[in-house]
Amino acid sequence: MELDKAISSRKTIRKFKKQNVPNEYLYKIIQSAMLAPSAKNRQPWRFYILDDKQKEDVTNMMYQWGDEYKHIHTSIKGSANQMKTANKVIMIFTPNYHSKNKKTYYKKPDYLSLGAAIEHMNLKCFDLGLGCTWICDTLYVADEISEYLKLDDLEQVSTLIIGYPEEIPERRERFSMDKLLLNDISKNKNT
Numbered sequence: 001m002e003l004d005k006a007i008s009s010r011k012t013i014r015k016f017k018k019q020n021v022p023n024e025y026l027y028k029i030i031q032s033a034m035l036a037p038s039a040k041n042r043q044p045w046r047f048y049i050l051d052d053k054q055k056e057d058v059t060n061m062m063y064q065w066g067d068e069y070k071h072i073h074t075s076i077k078g079s080a081n082q083m084k085t086a087n088k089v090i091m092i093f094t095p096n097y098h099s100k101n102k103k104t105y106y107k108k109p110d111y112l113s114l115g116a117a118i119e120h121m122n123l124k125c126f127d128l129g130l131g132c133t134w135i136c137d138t139l140y141v142a143d144e145i146s147e148y149l150k151l152d153d154l155e156q157v158s159t160l161i162i163g164y165p166e167e168i169p170e171r172r173e174r175f176s177m178d179k180l181l182l183n184d185i186s187k188n189k190n191t
């Protein structure tokens, strides 16, 4: 698929068909993440694919958190509902340098690397005819998730929920170039 088409047509998909996403596709999605650039080539990404029981347990953690903190947070239950209907849930973790070695300077570049990897996954899903939502609402229960999966030395950073799309959403609005490009380059002298 043409890169331009993938970038301009990809949209977050929140409604999924029941159809099974084969493991072969999951390997392809993870392979696409493995090719992302990363600070000092640290490749700070690790992946865990939930089974159905784990998916139920994690969404219950999110519902519980949503009930407890409903005065400050409203979207976590919606994300949990979406996660329930997705055929596959890939959890993305990173080695927890922070608590282990106090090497906090790793953190920011590693988070940027993780974002690059997750966007590769997003685009690969689209390329394979799948839909996905990049979810960060799992972060509210990140420590509980790491403990539950016995991945205590890893930090949960994002979740990708995947399935065959059941909707074609409208393009979500984007800011204009005027707002985002902070200087006027039309008058720059090119050498």
Ligand SMILES: Cc1cc2nc3c(=O)[nH]c(=O)nc-3n(C[C@H](O)[C@H](O)[C@H](O)COP(=O)(O)O)c2cc1C
Binding pocket: 010, 011, 012, 013, 079, 082, 133, 134, 135, 136, 137, 138, 172
């Ligand atoms: C870092 C990040 C975190 C996100 N977290 C959530 C989430 O927790 N729940 C959700 O429904 N969507 C989540 N999204 C999806 C965004 O809402 C979506 O990308 C945005 O509205 C733009 O829509 P588009 O992806 O269709 O262009 C997240 C996206 C990113 C990049």
